[in-house]
Amino acid sequence: MPVDLAAIERLASLPRVPLSSAPTPIEKMPRLRAALGGRATLLVKRDDAIPFAFGGNKVRKLQLVAAEATARGADTLVTCGGVQSNHARATAAVAARLGMTCVLVANGSPQATPTANALLDRLLGAEVRYVESRDGREPAMDAAAAELRTAGRTPFIIPLGASTALGAAAYAQAIGEMLTQIDPPDVIVHASSSGGTQAGLIAGCRLHGLSTRVLSISADAASAVIEEEVRRILRDLERVLGIGVGSLSTASIEVDDTFVGDGYGVSSSASHEAVSLTARAEGFFVDHTYTAKAMAGLIAQVRSHEVDRGTVLFWHTGGQVGLFA
Numbered sequence: 001m002p003v004d005l006a007a008i009e010r011l012a013s014l015p016r017v018p019l020s021s022a023p024t025p026i027e028k029m030p031r032l033r034a035a036l037g038g039r040a041t042l043l044v045k046r047d048d049a050i051p052f053a054f055g056g057n058k059v060r061k062l063q064l065v066a067a068e069a070t071a072r073g074a075d076t077l078v079t080c081g082g083v084q085s086n087h088a089r090a091t092a093a094v095a096a097r098l099g100m101t102c103v104l105v106a107n108g109s110p111q112a113t114p115t116a117n118a119l120l121d122r123l124l125g126a127e128v129r130y131v132e133s134r135d136g137r138e139p140a141m142d143a144a145a146a147e148l149r150t151a152g153r154t155p156f157i158i159p160l161g162a163s164t165a166l167g168a169a170a171y172a173q174a175i176g177e178m179l180t181q182i183d184p185p186d187v188i189v190h191a192s193s194s195g196g197t198q199a200g201l202i203a204g205c206r207l208h209g210l211s212t213r214v215l216s217i218s219a220d221a222a223s224a225v226i227e228e229e230v231r232r233i234l235r236d237l238e239r240v241l242g243i244g245v246g247s248l249s250t251a252s253i254e255v256d257d258t259f260v261g262d263g264y265g266v267s268s269s270a271s272h273e274a275v276s277l278t279a280r281a282e283g284f285f286v287d288h289t290y291t292a293k294a295m296a297g298l299i300a301q302v303r304s305h306e307v308d309r310g311t312v313l314f315w316h317t318g319g320q321v322g323l324f325a
Contacts, residue, residue: 003209007241011173011207014166015067017098019052019059026181026313031281038302041311043185045178048284048291048318053093054120056086056318057197060174061167062094065158068166069100074156076101078144080137082265083108083130086290086319087161089117092126102126103148103155105140107133116325163196163229165236171200172237175208178313184210186310189301191294191317192216192255193264195229201315202230203237203248216255217297219290220264223255230255259293259300270296275323287322 029042050059069077077095081088081104088104095102104126114122121128131140141157148155161167188205192198198216205212218226234249261268271292278286278295286292298314301307 001206001209004207004243004247007207007243008176010241011169011176014064014169014173015071016063017066017070017094019063019094019097020050023177023181024049026178027282029282029314032278033302035277035281036299036302038305038308040186040302040307040309042298042302042314043182043311044282044284044314044316046284046316048316048320050318052097053090054318054321056090057171058087058090058162058318060170061162061196062090062158064166064170065162065164066094066098069156069158070098072154072156074100074154076103076148076153076155077158078103078105078141078148078155079158079162080105080107080141080160082106083111084117084265084322084325086117086321088126089120089124089321091158091162092121092124095126096124101153103144104128105131105137105144107131107137116321116323118325120321161194161196163194163199163233165233165240167196168200168203168233168237169240171197172204172207173200175201175204175210179208182313183311184208184212185313187213187215187307187312188315189215189217189294189298189312190315191219191291191319192226193219193221193290195226195233197315197317198226198253198255199230199233199237202251202253203234206248206251214254215297217259217294218255218257219293220260221257223257226255226257227253256297259297261293265289268293268296270300274299284316285320285323286316287319289322290319291317
């Protein structure tokens with residue numbers, strides 16, 4: 001499809017809270033390529049290197065989402081995730097930066113001695129409310145928001161993973177950033193769960209007229225579930241950008257759910273290998289249960305020669321704090 005300059009301009013004009021100004025680095029991974037016996041050029045986009053709040057894809061998304069919260073006069077951010085949620089940690093940090101309070105709804109039990117993201121949530125001053133299961137998170141967020149309104153506060157609820165049209169827009173913008181650094185890659189590989197990052201990458205490629213294949217590796221959900229969510233977000237993004245229905249949401253959506261293992265937050269033998277191999281070959285870190293599953297997917301693709309030519313970009317979405325859980 002042709003480049004949509006008008007939509008790209010609208011993307012660029014979206015209000016944002018500046019949490020990171022410089023493009024994140026793109027680095028070659030020659031030693032990993034050699035270790036795998038591959039022929040494709042392997043690159044990594046280091047969103048884990050965003051300085052604010054230990055970085056990651058959630059920081060990119062929250063720059064736009066928090067701007068909406070500010071415009072609505074919010075004084076409290078409310079969101080959810082697991083006990084070791086990267087998104088929850090990033091949201092708590094944004095609230096602290098903006099002088100807001102933060103309420104986190106976490107499925108699971110509190111740790112006797114908080115570690116990793118749970119420790120950072122506490123240091124950032126967030127209030128954490130625990131629920132037994134994922135199904136309890138949205139009702140608990142709604143209840144917290146109602147309590148805050150009764151107390152005269154102005155809460156702003158951020159859905160899981162900040163996977164909204166604005167969150168996705170941040171990754172559509174990121175494709176433009178990438179194009180200032182390298183020629184379009186043949187494939188982008190990244191970790192996926194709530195769908196917002198993939199929706200944004202797909203939208204950015206479509207708007208810039210790229211034929212790049214966007215391959216997400218699921219960390220927990222079935223491919224059909226993620227695909228449905230990505231398509232919903234793309235439809236919402238069409239409305240935000242004022243572009244034709246189907247301009248984005250008819251795009252091909254590719255999700256590999258064969259690396260989920262025993263589920264979200266549970267490591268696998270493949271993810272453990274990915275952590276070690278990436279660290280020893282290239283000197284950077286992926287976490288055991290999210291980005292490592294995506295790296296395991298990339299490793300498998302290169303070893304099997306399913307990806308055997310051109311340029312493959314691994315988009316590192318962060319999460320390395322989880323190594324200390």
